[in-house]
């Protein structure tokens with residue numbers, strides 16, 4: 001895969017969906033010049049026992065596996081399954097790193113205006129968007145959320161006006 005076809009996994013979390021920010025987020029990635037490769041709208045189910053998420057559906061469990069021992073993990077799984085999410089794959093030069101810059105910091109309080117989290121949210125536990133943090137985790141997350149046949153490759157007619 002050439003550098004220009006690097007891919008990242010971006011998801012609008014349930015709070016971003018409920019707050020009507022899907023279009024705004026898609027717009028930012030589209031206007032930047034990145035290409036949409038895949039998109040699906042889904043709600044992940046979680047088994048709840050006595051208000052605790054004891055067994056999340058494999059997808060979410062796998063997605064946040066690195067955080068499973070953190071104190072906020074049960075709340076995170078509950079939050080991520082509390083409503084639909086918009087899962088997407090975007091493609092382009094350095095899209096993983098640039099995507100993270102466009103998102104801002106994990107804590108919206110540390111995120112600069114002009115970033116998605118800096119512009120649209122306040123608390124770390126309601127930070128509206130997910131973006132892969134490395135090329136390796138992007139590849140893992142893309143294959144977790146999408147089947148290979150759901151990824152669409154196409155040549156944008158704007159390509160030569162975006163890349164020299």
Ligand code: CDP
Pocket residue numbers: 067072076105106107124125126127129130131133
């Ligand atoms: O999403 P990002 O990669 O920026 O951060 P992370 O460290 O991978 O954490 C994943 C998610 O866990 C965050 O986006 C927050 O939704 C949540 N989180 C939280 O609720 N409280 C924290 N102290 C840290 C993260």
Ligand code: MG
Pocket residue numbers: 133
């Ligand atoms: Mg992360």
